[in-house]
Structures are given as structure tokens and as C-alpha cells.
Amino acid sequence: MVQELIDISISDLMTDVNRVACVDPDNSLEHALLVLVKSGYSAIPVLSRNGMVQGTISKTLILDSILGLERIEFEHLADRKVKDSMNTDVTTIQLGESFVRALELAVNAPFLCVEDDAGRFVGILTRSAMLQRIHRYVKM
Amino acid sequence: MVQELIDISISDLMTDVNRVACVDPDNSLEHALLVLVKSGYSAIPVLSRNGMVQGTISKTLILDSILGLERIEFEHLADRKVKDSMNTDVTTIQLGESFVRALELAVNAPFLCVEDDAGRFVGILTRSAMLQRIHRYVKM
Ligand SMILES: Nc1ncnc2c1ncn2[C@@H]1O[C@@H]2COP(=O)(O)O[C@H]3[C@@H](O)[C@H](n4cnc5c(N)ncnc54)O[C@@H]3COP(=O)(O)O[C@H]2[C@H]1O
Numbered sequence A, B: 001m002v003q004e005l006i007d008i009s010i011s012d013l014m015t016d017v018n019r020v021a022c023v024d025p026d027n028s029l030e031h032a033l034l035v036l037v038k039s040g041y042s043a044i045p046v047l048s049r050n051g052m053v054q055g056t057i058s059k060t061l062i063l064d065s066i067l068g069l070e071r072i073e074f075e076h077l078a079d080r081k082v083k084d085s086m087n088t089d090v091t092t093i094q095l096g097e098s099f100v101r102a103l104e105l106a107v108n109a110p111f112l113c114v115e116d117d118a119g120r121f122v123g124i125l126t127r128s129a130m131l132q133r134i135h136r137y138v139k140m
């Protein structure tokens, strides 16, 4: 029974890199906020030109970085860069790792960045994809 | 084995109402955005004075509602209210329902609003709490 859950491969569940919204470390925070608002996502990966994950950026991090004492100082958005505000402590997992390891990491991360053996970003593994698979297992 | 997962009670896993950040439908969007930025949460419940869930409000909904053609029009935050922008399609679950039902709902909702028999809001059930419990089960 549990073995069925344990044998799930990460590549079966992940969102492929071509369908992941992401930004460049040198983009302005204004550009990143517009990508986040238009996509509707709370947080997205930050990828370097050579396809490696540099960090994640979120609406929370962007708004936090322009939060003044009295108000949110939106005029600073254009002159700040993603690399100055991004979270560099990214939760990553390798393609060959187990579903149980993905589950452990997902307890504290809304999504995991998936990398291949060479450390290149290949997609994300979301909590919704994992929960959908677990629900199917439990319902059987 | 699976029975152990199925028998989990919702009240054991949920975040109690006293620890849930929430706002009032008559608050301004500016106030709601400050609560969201200061708490770090993406979305929080909107509760009426008599303790019933009216909706949820998120950074995405607030920023969406002030997104103009060229830029995000932050000056409108003060004169708009939470009730004008909140999502009223709230994912709720009753205290007595099963963990399997909670799992099914959590596939598409980052958290569930938990209600008692009288329909009063008693707390939220988060994906992280559910994933933590599932991980403990799978690792045994
Ligand atoms: N456009 C949409 N269509 C359908 N459902 C949507 C949606 N946007 C959000 N949701 C739902 O809301 C959850 C939380 O989204 P959030 O943007 O906070 O958090 C998201 C977002 O930060 C990131 N993410 C998901 N898909 C992404 C993508 N294609 N590109 C970049 N980031 C993505 O992963 C987090 C977890 O995603 P997950 O699917 O587990 O969980 C999603 C999903 O269940």
C-alpha cells in the first residue's frame, strides 16, 4: 500500500520549466511585481541566464522591501532589483530523489525547485500536485 | 495502515481562531495590505463581527484591484474596502468532517476555513499541517 506512494517519481508530478513563470536577477522589482500580479502567483523562481536557480521572489518580499514607517513606498519599486530582495535560501530537490523526501521538504515550502544532475533548473514540484496524488492513494 | 490517516481529526490539526490573522469586511484595502505584509501571509480570512467567514483577501486580489494599464495605482488603496475586493468563494470544512475530505479540498486551496455546527469560524486547516501528518505516516 504505502509502497505505491513511495514509488512515485518526481518527474511525473512536476510542472515543466516551460510552464513556470520566472524572472531574472537583474529585473526591477516593478517588473517582478507585475509578473507576479499578472500570473496570480505568490512566489516564483529567479533564474540566471544559464538556467540555474538563484532564488525566489514573492509579493511578500517585494512589499516588505518598500514598507516604510507610515506607508508602503511604491515609488522605490523601479530603482530596486530582484537580486537585492530575493530569497536565496531556495528549497530544491534532484530529479532522482524520492517522493518521501519531496513530502518532507513540502511541509515548509509551497513549492520545490527541481534540478537535474548538472544542477540545472528543470521545473517545480507544487504542494497541489503532491496532495492530488496522495488523495488518489487514500481514496482507493 | 491507511486507516491511521483516515482517522485523523480536523480539530487536532487546525490553527485555532485566536492564532489566525484576519480582517473585517469594512476595513480599507490599505489596512488589509499592511496586515498581510506584516504577517507575511499571502491570504487571510475576512470575518464579520459575529464570527462568520465572509471571504478571504490576498495580496494578489488587492494588487489586482488597483492594477491600471501602465502601473499599479496605489493611491486607490485608502478609498477601497475589503468587502469590494475579497473572494467570497471560500473553501470551508466542518469540524466533524473527515481528513480525506480535507485532503480533497486542499488540492485546490492553500488553507481551509473550519466551521462548527452553528457555522461559526473556529480556525484554519493549512496544507503544511496536513503534509506534516502525511509525512509522519509515510515515514513509519
Ligand atoms: N493560476 C492558477 N490556477 C490554478 N490554481 C492556482 C493558480 N494560482 C494559484 N493556484 C492555487 O493556489 C495555490 C497557491 O498558489 P500560490 O501562488 O500562493 O503559490 C504557488 C506559486 O507560488 C508557485 N507556482 C505554482 N505554479 C507555478 C508556475 N506555473 N510558475 C511559477 N510559480 C508557480 O507554487 C506555489 C504552490 O502552487 P500550488 O499549485 O501548490 O498551489 C496553488 C494552487 O492550488
Ligand SMILES: Nc1ncnc2c1ncn2[C@@H]1O[C@@H]2COP(=O)(O)O[C@H]3[C@@H](O)[C@H](n4cnc5c(N)ncnc54)O[C@@H]3COP(=O)(O)O[C@H]2[C@H]1O
Residues within 6 Å of the ligand: A042, A107, A108, A109, A110, B015, B019, B020, B021, B022, B039, B040, B041, B042, B043, B044, B045, B110, B111, B124, B126, B127, B128, B129
Ligand atoms: N510566518 C510563517 N511561519 C512559518 N511558515 C510560514 C509562515 N508564513 C508562511 N509560511 C510557510 O509558507 C507557506 C505558504 O504561506 P502563505 O502565506 O502563502 O499561505 C498561507 C496563508 O495564506 C494562510 N495562513 C497560514 N497560517 C495563517 C494564520 N495564522 N493566519 C492567517 N492565515 C494563515 O494559509 C496558507 C497556507 O499556510 P501553510 O502553513 O500551509 O503554508 C505556509 C508555510 O509553510
